[in-house]
Amino acid sequence: MNPDMASAFVNPRFEDVVELFRRSLAEGMVMILVGECSVEYKGRGVASLESGSRIVIAKPDGSLLIHAATSVEPVNWQPPGSKLEIRIEDDNLVLSSTRKAPYENVIARFISLSLVAVCKLEIKPRFKVEIGEEAIREAVLAEPSLIEDGFKPISIEKPVEVGFIDLYGLDRDGRLVIVELKRVKADVEAVEQLKTYMDSLTDSYGSVRGILAAPSITYKAYMKLKEFGLEYRKIDIAKCISILTSRRRQQRKLGEYYGDKS
Amino acid sequence: MNPDMASAFVNPRFEDVVELFRRSLAEGMVMILVGECSVEYKGRGVASLESGSRIVIAKPDGSLLIHAATSVEPVNWQPPGSKLEIRIEDDNLVLSSTRKAPYENVIARFISLSLVAVCKLEIKPRFKVEIGEEAIREAVLAEPSLIEDGFKPISIEKPVEVGFIDLYGLDRDGRLVIVELKRVKADVEAVEQLKTYMDSLTDSYGSVRGILAAPSITYKAYMKLKEFGLEYRKIDIAKCISILTSRRRQQRKLGEYYGDKS
DNA sequence: GCCTAGGTCCCGTTT
DNA sequence: AAACGGGGCCTAGGC
Numbered sequence: 441m442n443p444d445m446a447s448a449f450v451n452p453r454f455e456d457v458v459e460l461f462r463r464s465l466a467e468g469m470v471m472i473l474v475g476e477c478s479v480e481y482k483g484r485g486v487a488s489l490e491s492g493s494r495i496v497i498a499k500p501d502g503s504l505l506i507h508a509a510t511s512v513e514p515v516n517w518q519p520p521g522s523k524l525e526i527r528i529e530d531d532n533l534v535l536s537s538t539r540k541a542p543y544e545n546v547i548a549r550f551i552s553l554s555l556v557a558v559c560k561l562e563i564k565p566r567f568k569v570e571i572g573e574e575a576i577r578e579a580v581l582a583e584p585s586l587i588e589d590g591f592k593p594i595s596i597e598k599p600v601e602v603g604f605i606d607l608y609g610l611d612r613d614g615r616l617v618i619v620e621l622k623r624v625k626a627d628v629e630a631v632e633q634l635k636t637y638m639d640s641l642t643d644s645y646g647s648v649r650g651i652l653a654a655p656s657i658t659y660k661a662y663m664k665l666k667e668f669g670l671e672y673r674k675i676d677i678a679k680c681i682s683i684l685t686s687r688r689r690q691q692r693k694l695g696e697y698y699g700d701k702s
Numbered sequence: 703m704n705p706d707m708a709s710a711f712v713n714p715r716f717e718d719v720v721e722l723f724r725r726s727l728a729e730g731m732v733m734i735l736v737g738e739c740s741v742e743y744k745g746r747g748v749a750s751l752e753s754g755s756r757i758v759i760a761k762p763d764g765s766l767l768i769h770a771a772t773s774v775e776p777v778n779w780q781p782p783g784s785k786l787e788i789r790i791e792d793d794n795l796v797l798s799s800t801r802k803a804p805y806e807n808v809i810a811r812f813i814s815l816s817l818v819a820v821c822k823l824e825i826k827p828r829f830k831v832e833i834g835e836e837a838i839r840e841a842v843l844a845e846p847s848l849i850e851d852g853f854k855p856i857s858i859e860k861p862v863e864v865g866f867i868d869l870y871g872l873d874r875d876g877r878l879v880i881v882e883l884k885r886v887k888a889d890v891e892a893v894e895q896l897k898t899y900m901d902s903l904t905d906s907y908g909s910v911r912g913i914l915a916a917p918s919i920t921y922k923a924y925m926k927l928k929e930f931g932l933e934y935r936k937i938d939i940a941k942c943i944s945i946l947t948s949r950r951r952q953q954r955k956l957g958e959y960y961g962d963k964s
Numbered sequence: 965g966c967c968t969a970g971g972t973c974c975c976g977t978t979t
Numbered sequence: 980a981a982a983c984g985g986g987g988c989c990t991a992g993g994c
Binding site for chain 4: 481483484485486487513516517518519542544625627628629658659660
């Protein structure tokens with residue numbers, strides 16, 4: 441079988457899996473196991489899973505994933521940098537993945553295997569684009585009226601004692617405005633975060649306005665916001681995206697014009 | 703091939719995969735694909751991934767996972783309840799997973815496939831044990847000296863205006879003690895949470911002690927704690943676990959004695 | 965290494 | 980269905 445491609449074996453013998461592991465994982469391949477296993481975890485917490493049918497994926501970076509039939513989240517896992525060992529013990533195929541600092545160990549005990557597969561995945565990361573909070577900030581900087589007419593952003597990510605302010609600037613009357621941006625519905629925590637920033641600034645700056653900018657806000661959060669004398673500004677995410685895409689299109693044109701290939 | 707077990711095909715034809723999908727996913731099976739694909743996501747955000755070698759897992763609950771060679775987290779995914787469609791388009795194998803409310807869609811376009819596998823995983827959930835914040839609370843209730851000698855817990859989860867207090871009680875001098883429990887290293891947020899609870903109680907109760915109980919605490923959090931006049935108490939998680947296991951062993955014995963099979 | 969902030973967080977539980 | 984809290988959150992970026 442072409443070693444650059446995948447190999448797969450149905451109902452493999454445990455001995456063959458151990459052998460396959462030695463030959464493939466060392467070569468930076470991914471190994472996929474399907475079968476009945478129990479799982480024990482010890483480390484930051486403890487967890488113990490009775491035997492059940494699961495998919496186990498061992499990646500070349502040391503990540504280990506144990507998935508059941510449902511859910512996006514693995515029922516158990518081990519982070520990158522962990523070291524995997526495979527052995528046969530009491531007629532079971534035992535995978536033991538360990539990392540130190542903090543010490544963590546996962547042991548999966550297979551009583552039966554219906555499938556093992558190995559395959560090579562290129563590690564080189566590919567290009568990825570995303571719209572996140574950072575992108576919304578970009579959009580507001582490009583179009584400050586998204587916050588309010590006359591708003592002039594001064595800088596982003598001003599460090600204050602307690603953390604980082606998303607965005608701040610001056611309103612049309614020259615008053616300092618602190619803006620907390622949220623990509624999703626704002627909750628009480630977002631309000632408290634803004635309040636904390638406000639408190640740490642009013643000491644030194646006197647009157648400051650605080651604006652929570654988000655696509656929506658929970659009822660409790662809105663009540664708390666009013667109680668604190670802060671303001672809510674609805675942000676249209678779709679508008680942010682269209683602002684960004686048109687802006688990025690222009691930048692690309694500029695880049696091409698100047699021969700910028702970065 | 704036994705339909706209850708796994709089937710796997712190396713370098714499958716796209717047509718066969720479409721056929722396999724129709725026969726297996728309907729039967730509550732999991733499908734695993736390995737190959738070169740690009741990914742587009744639109745929904746709560748936007749993301750776009752250049753073509754690269756990836757593992758795609760489609761679960762019977764509608765979850766879709768797209769994994770690359772590294773990391774525990776999928777590079778892209780779709781939550782349970784999504785609906786998967788597979789078709790051939792422009793000589794590519796196209797997976798499209800959609801959910802509504804909120805609308806989200808992931809499209810994976812395979813230009814090549816090195817492996818496809820299907821397997822049946824029982825869905826029935828199995829027993830799972832964990833040490834969480836709740837378990838630590840149990841341990842402290844069983845052994846209050848974990849907080850300090852002479853500490854007497856009164857009740858748990860006292861509702862206050864701002865939320866729930868993890869634990870409270872009286873110290874040896876009869877003073878009210880509010881305890882904030884953390885399973886992991888306590889950060890500034892934990893301190894602020896405790897402070898918030900303190901504030902909402904000192905109004906009505908006068909002098910109250912506040913204790914942050916955690917296995918460790920960040921430097922900044924400790925500074926803030928001192929600033930607020932609160933106290934830190936180191937919790938030994940291992941000790942909590944041993945207290946719980948011995949306690950649960952006793953309970954099991956009691957249960958057996960009374961014929962309790964729950 | 966520790967710490968901070970964000971996430972298409974996911975997920976269970978409560979309202 | 981929305982909201983809230985917890986997580987072995989994970990991961991990326993600073994320092």
